[in-house]
Amino acid sequence: GENVEQHPSTLSVQEGDSAVIKCTYSDSASNYFPWYKQELGKGPQLIIDIRSNVGEKKDQRIAVTLNKTAKHFSLHITETQPEDSAVYFCAARPRLSSASKIIFGSGTRLSIRP
Amino acid sequence: GAVVSQHPSRVICKSGTSVKIECRSLDFQATTMFWYRQFPKQSLMLMATSNEGSKATYEQGVEKDKFLINHASLTLSTLTVTSAHPEDSSFYICSARQTGSSDEQFFGPGTRLTVL
Numbered sequence: 001g002e003n004v005e006q007h008p009s010t011l012s013v014q015e016g017d018s019a020v021i022k023c024t025y026s027d028s029a030s031n032y033f034p035w036y037k038q039e040l041g042k043g044p045q046l047i048i049d050i051r052s053n054v055g056e057k058k059d060q061r062i063a064v065t066l067n068k069t070a071k072h073f074s075l076h077i078t079e080t081q082p083e084d085s086a087v088y089f090c091a092a093r094p095r096l097s098s099a100s101k102i103i104f105g106s107g108t109r110l111s112i113r114p
Numbered sequence: 115g116a117v118v119s120q121h122p123s124r125v126i127c128k129s130g131t132s133v134k135i136e137c138r139s140l141d142f143q144a145t146t147m148f149w150y151r152q153f154p155k156q157s158l159m160l161m162a163t164s165n166e167g168s169k170a171t172y173e174q175g176v177e178k179d180k181f182l183i184n185h186a187s188l189t190l191s192t193l194t195v196t197s198a199h200p201e202d203s204s205f206y207i208c209s210a211r212q213t214g215s216s217d218e219q220f221f222g223p224g225t226r227l228t229v230l
Contacts, residue, residue: 036221041226043118043120043207043209046218046219046220049217051217101160105157107157
């Protein structure tokens with residue numbers, strides 16, 4: 001089955017700098033890669049997603065890149081702000097998943113230093 | 115749009131009792147809902163996939179008789195933790211996939227269960 005690995009587990013960056021979180025997946029048939037932001041005591045919120053037919057997607061300060069050959073995908077946050085502090089999860093959905101279930105990475109705790 | 119609610123947000127119960135958690139899609143129909151459990155500082159672990167009008171599909175290692183799932187309508191799925199024990203204390207989160215959509219899942223705010 002699909003396995004998603006995420007690095008780093010914790011990340012601290014200066015406000016205004018960029019943050020990069022990386023994930024790898026094992027199932028080459030996976031075709032949907034969402035990223036979620038989870039604040040303390042709340043459910044995850046989708047912040048951006050990418051499908052396997054594109055290599056990059058951007059939404060304001062957030063961008064995601066996908067390398068299907070290497071089975072890598074990354075989240076890039078530019079001009080970080082204090083409100084970006086949260087836990088971020090990458091995920092992948094195997095194409096052959098009959099129920100469209102997604103597999104989560106282990107999470108990255110991002111802290112923005114003022 | 116695409117809002118998912120959960121009730122209750124927090125529950126404390128005595129060991130041996132049963133607790134029901136509701137997951138509702140407020141402004142869309144969801145043929146499929148998913149139930150996750152999250153322990154502190156860990157990732158979300160899928161427990162089961164809930165399908166409207168049919169039996170839920172449980173992940174390996176999840177006891178179906180302990181975690182009863184009912185998806186009786188296109189907007190409501192319930193998870194009942196039966197005979198709860200302290201080790202069942204966790205953050206339970208549901209998500210819903212809009213009928214006709216194959217990708218995006220919308221997550222609820224979670225339910226914090228504490229079993230004394």
